[in-house]
């Protein structure tokens with residue numbers, strides 16, 4: 171089990187010194203020199219009291235807007251950053267103080283991990299280098315690498331250097347190292363970023379299988395809420411470094427069960443009335459098919475009793491010829507939670 175307790179992390183940044191008031195132009199050179207030498211220290215609270223548990227066989231999703239602390243959290247667990255306070259345990263090992271004892275069981279892959287590969291070496295040689303660092307030798311290393319390339323459909327690119335690969339292929343190469351070792355904990359930061367749909371889906375199947383069939387612990391940060399909904403047992407919502415919701419996916423969805431989604435296809439006669447409606451309601455998605463005058467709208471309502479009134483209004487300003495009323499997806503819950511940021 172991975173246990174994270176009250177994790178806190180502040181970054182220190184230094185800002186330039188820009189006095190609001192320079193006494194007069196004769197002193198402006200002094201101000202300029204001070205701007206170079208005197209810098210203000212500022213703290214950024216990237217994580218504040220973050221706690222969660224993730225058992226073997228579980229996938230935990232971390233979600234939140236840009237800058238909410240997802241990568242910082244994964245980097246703290248991966249031993250790349252030292253948290254200011256809090257505890258991290260993987261099984262009986264204290265990851266903050268005894269990281270070396272268990273580091274071989276942890277794999278961290280970030281969205282731009284491919285940048286850590288040697289640009290001029292071939293894909294094969296890059297993975298071979300990693301396999302050897304992991305202690306594999308001779309035929310065993312070769313077998314591991316060929317297997318990794320095969321699993322991520324990179325065999326035909328094995329002699330290409332990463333600089334000649336497309337973004338998605340580079341990301342596949344980054345992910346391929348997952349198959350080199352046999353980690354217990356996988357920390358994945360936006361792993362499917364840049365992958366085409368087919369590769370992303372096969373990667374999702376692969377990690378679902380790692381969790382369910384091989385009992386691994388997987389922590390996954392992603393902006394793809396459909397991916398999170400598809401893969402994760404638990405979800406942690408972060409907002410400016412603070413945990414705002416955490417729990418089983420089904421329990422989190424229950425918290426928002428009052429939200430009703432009204433999805434309609436609307437042929438609009440009066441656009442200005444539609445714009446008025448947009449100001450009053452929480453419209454998660456609207457797409458105008460300009461050539462047909464048809465709008466596809468996903469409207470989040472506070473409760474299902476509003477449905478009839480809204481439909482009545484929509485029928486006044488146009489013609490509704492497709493409608494569905496349903497509960498919210500995780501993506502819609504996310505929109506509801508964060509839209510005011």
Ligand SMILES: Nc1ncnc2c1ncn2[C@@H]1O[C@H](COP(=O)(O)OP(=O)(O)OP(=O)(O)O)[C@@H](O)[C@H]1O
Nearest residue numbers: 181182183214216235236237238239240241242243
């Ligand atoms: N090396 C750093 N030095 C200073 N501040 C940093 C550093 N890395 C991140 N931050 C700040 O910490 C906060 C959290 O950043 P983090 O990268 O963890 O967010 P994130 O949720 O992963 O964002 P994204 O969705 O954009 O990847 C942000 O305010 C960010 O500006």
Ligand SMILES: [Mg+2]
Nearest residue numbers: 240241242359
């Ligand atoms: Mg990030």
